[in-house]
Amino acid sequence: MTIHIGRRTIIGAATIALLAGIALTGPAAAGQDKIKLRMSTPASATDFRSQGLATTFAEGVSGFATYEPHYNDSLFKQGTELVAIARGNLEMSITSAQELAKLIPEWSIFTAGYLMRDPAHQRAVFEGDIGKEMYQLVEDKLGVKLLSVMYFGTRQLNLRGDKVINTPEDMAGIKLRMPGTDAWQFLGRALGANPTPMAFTEVYTGLQTGTIDGQDNPLPTNKDRKFYEVTDQIVLTSHLVDMNFLAFSKTVWDGLTPEQQQTVQDSAQRASLEISETILANEAEIVEFFKAEGLKVYTPDVDAFRSRAQKMYLESDFSKDWPEGLLERINAAK
Ligand code: KDO
Numbered sequence: 083m084t085i086h087i088g089r090r091t092i093i094g095a096a097t098i099a100l101l102a103g104i105a106l107t108g109p110a111a112a113g114q115d116k117i118k119l120r121m122s123t124p125a126s127a128t129d130f131r132s133q134g135l136a137t138t139f140a141e142g143v144s145g146f147a148t149y150e151p152h153y154n155d156s157l158f159k160q161g162t163e164l165v166a167i168a169r170g171n172l173e174m175s176i177t178s179a180q181e182l183a184k185l186i187p188e189w190s191i192f193t194a195g196y197l198m199r200d201p202a203h204q205r206a207v208f209e210g211d212i213g214k215e216m217y218q219l220v221e222d223k224l225g226v227k228l229l230s231v232m233y234f235g236t237r238q239l240n241l242r243g244d245k246v247i248n249t250p251e252d253m254a255g256i257k258l259r260m261p262g263t264d265a266w267q268f269l270g271r272a273l274g275a276n277p278t279p280m281a282f283t284e285v286y287t288g289l290q291t292g293t294i295d296g297q298d299n300p301l302p303t304n305k306d307r308k309f310y311e312v313t314d315q316i317v318l319t320s321h322l323v324d325m326n327f328l329a330f331s332k333t334v335w336d337g338l339t340p341e342q343q344q345t346v347q348d349s350a351q352r353a354s355l356e357i358s359e360t361i362l363a364n365e366a367e368i369v370e371f372f373k374a375e376g377l378k379v380y381t382p383d384v385d386a387f388r389s390r391a392q393k394m395y396l397e398s399d400f401s402k403d404w405p406e407g408l409l410e411r412i413n414a415a416k
Contacts, residue, residue: 117147117334121174122157122166124282129153129306130364131176131232131326134357139328142349146342155283161262167331168224177228177329180265186223187403189216193265194400195272195391197412198323201233201362206415208325212408227330229350233358234324235300235365239273239317240309242295244378247317249386250274259285259297268398272391273298273321289313300324302364305371315378316369319387328354 125132132153140149152158158166163175164185179192191197198204207213208231217228239247239258247253253274260270262279270277275296280288288294289312297309298321304310328350335343369379395401 117338119143119147119149119173119334120157121149121151121176122155122163122172123151123153123176124155124160125153125176126306127151127153130302130360131234131357134232134353134360135176135328138353138356139349142352143342143346145345146338147346155281160281160283164224164226164329167226167329170331170333173331173334175329176232176326178234178324178326180261180263182220182327183265183400184263186219187400188219188405188408190265190400191404191408191412192216192325193269194395195269195321196388197395198325200323201358203415204233204323204325205231205358207412210415212411212415221332225332227332227335229328229330229347230354232326232328232354233361234326235302235361236320237298237300237322237324238304239298239319239321240296240304240313241315241317242289242292242313244314247315248382250390252382257293257295259288259294265400268394268400269322269391270298272394273319273387274390285309286312298322300361300365301368301372302361305368310372310375310377313377315380316372318379318381319384321387321391 121135123129123132127133127136132151136149136151143149158172158175161181161184163172164177164181166172167175179189183190183193198207208216213231220226220228239253241247241256245252245256250273254276256275258270258273258275258277259280260266260277261282267277267279278294280294285294285297286307286309289297289309296313299307299309301316304316330346330350335346338346372379
C-alpha cells in the first residue's frame with residue numbers, strides 16, 4: 083500500500099514544525115537575532131537604577147535578549163515613555179506612579195505625599211494583593227506590564243539661598259521645580275511652594291541660572307546629578323517615599339516562551355531588590371557628603387508638612403478617583 087502525501091500536506095507539516103520550533107525554543111534558539119530590549123530613561127548612566135539594570139537585569143536575560151539602555155532622555159522625553167511602550171515603539175522604561183496616574187487616574191493615590199511610611203511599607207503594598215490588582219489595571223488599560231517595584235529614595239527639598247524652612251508657610255513664593263505632571267505640581271503646592279514644571283535634564287541649569295529656587299529629589303539623585311554644586315541647603319521634609327516600576331511591553335512579553343518570561347520576571351525582581359538596598363544604604367550615609375560640600379542639612383517641622391499635605395490630598399479631586407477602601411488597605415499593609 084502506498085500512502086499518498088500531497089504537496090500541500092508537506093508544506094503544512096513543514097510550517098507547523100517550524101512554528102513549533104520557534105514556540106518551543108524562542109527566536110534566539112531558532113537561530114534568529116536576540117530580542118532587543120530598548121529602555122529609555124531621563125536618568126544618567128551612573129544612577130543606581132541604571133547601574134543595577136545594566137548589570138543584574140542585562141546579565142539575567144542575556145541568553146535570549148539584548149538590553150539596550152538609553153539615558154538622559156536621549157531616546158524618549160521624560161513622561162512619554164509609557165505611551166511609546168503601549169504603541170509598540172519602545173520595550174522598557176523606569177516608570178513612576180505619577181506617570182501612570184496621568185493615564186490611569188486610580189494610580190494617583192500613590193502620588194500622595196506622606197502616604198508610604200518607609201521602603202518596607204512600599205514593598206508590602208506592591209508585593210501583595212494591592213500591587214497585583216493595580217499592576218493588572220495597567221496591563222488591561224495600557225498593555226504595559228509592570229515587572230517590579232524599586233525604592234527610588236525619599237524625596238527632600240533642595241534649595242538655593244539661606245532662608246530657613248520650618249513649616250509649609252515658609253515655602254510661600256519659592257519657585258520649586260517639580261516634574262511636569264499634575265500630580266507632581268499638586269505635591270509642590272501641598273508643600274506650600276509655588277511649583278513650576280521643568281524636565282529633569284534641565285534642572286541643574288535651572289538652579290545654576292536661578293530660573294528656579296529649588297527642586298525635590300532623593301539624596302542619591304542630588305549627588306548623582308551634582309545639584310549640591312548649585313544649591314545651598316537640603317530640608318529633610320521626607321515628603322515622598324518614592325518608587326519606580328520596571329515597565330515592559332506586553333506585546334514583547336506575549337512573544338516570549340514561559341521560560342523566558344520567568345527569566346525576565348526573576349531578573350527584574352533581583353535587580354530591583356539590589357537597587358533598593360543600594361539606595362537605602364547610600365541614603366543613610368550621604369548626609370555627611372552634602373555637609374562637607376558646604377550645604378546646610380536640617381529637619382523642619384515634618385508634622386506641619388504632613389498634616390497640610392494629607393488634608394489637601396483628601397480634599398483634592400484626585401481622591402475622587404481612588405478605588406473604594408484602597409487608602410485604608412494601604413495604611414493597613416505591613
Ligand atoms: C524627577 O524628574 O525629578 C524624577 O526624580 C521623577 C521620577 O519619577 C523619575 O522619573 C526620575 O526623575 C527620573 O528617573 C530621573 O532620575
